[in-house]
Amino acid sequence: MSNGDLAENLSVEQLASRVGMTVRTVRFYAGRGLIPAPRREGRHVFYGPDHIARLELVRELQAHGFTLAAIEGYLEKIPEDASPAQVALHRTLLAPWMPELPETLTRAQLVKRAGRELSDDDLDLLVALGIVEPTPTEDVFSVASAHLGVGVGLLEIGMPLEAAHEARRIFTDHGQQIAHDLTELFRTSVWPKMKESGQTEGATAIIERFKPLTIAALVTAYEQAVDEMKRETIRRRR
Structure with a gap:
């Protein structure tokens, strides 16, 4: 039996060991719908690569301080028929872009x-x-x-406290949109090319190198927008 076959036929105990969780935790997440139902053969149930990929993503999100509700919301946006490689891509995209752990x-x-x-x-x-x-x-x-x-x-x-709440809302709304757009750009334009050339192992390195460029671009775009607003204000006063 190959390693691929073994990965397709994991017991809940083997799955828990593979992803570094307890059996109780795996069953809890399964009950919350964070992973799909296992494959059944008679009285036995088996887990596979899809369950591994999703639980590893859950663990990554937890490490970055996501609440259970936030994790559920994140996973709801991933199609049910997403392949393990596509789910793993979310981990690749997530980790390098997150700020330092709290x-x-x-x-x-x-x-x-x-x-x-x-x-x-x-x-x-x-x-x-x-x-x-x-x-x-x-x-x-x-x-x-x-x-x-x-x-x-x-x-x-x-x-003022009210201004702080509003500022956070603005940052969150625009930050989520930028993250979504950049993720889609990578998923549709970069990842397919990497798969074709067999270079998927270098995905994390590419994203890490892209991150400082993106941050610099956002700062520059913000500064230019503020300067333009100042110029527009002066023009109106004149």
């Missing part, structure tokens, strides 16, 4: 890192900006440390 800090550690006292209102603003997220444990937070300095700066200039 840190878990107590309130005291967060205050020390911020370099100033943080009132409940201050924390509300940081949460609204998406820099700090509460956890189930009281006074313990998930923190995007790379952005904490920006958040503290906004606290110091007195940014």
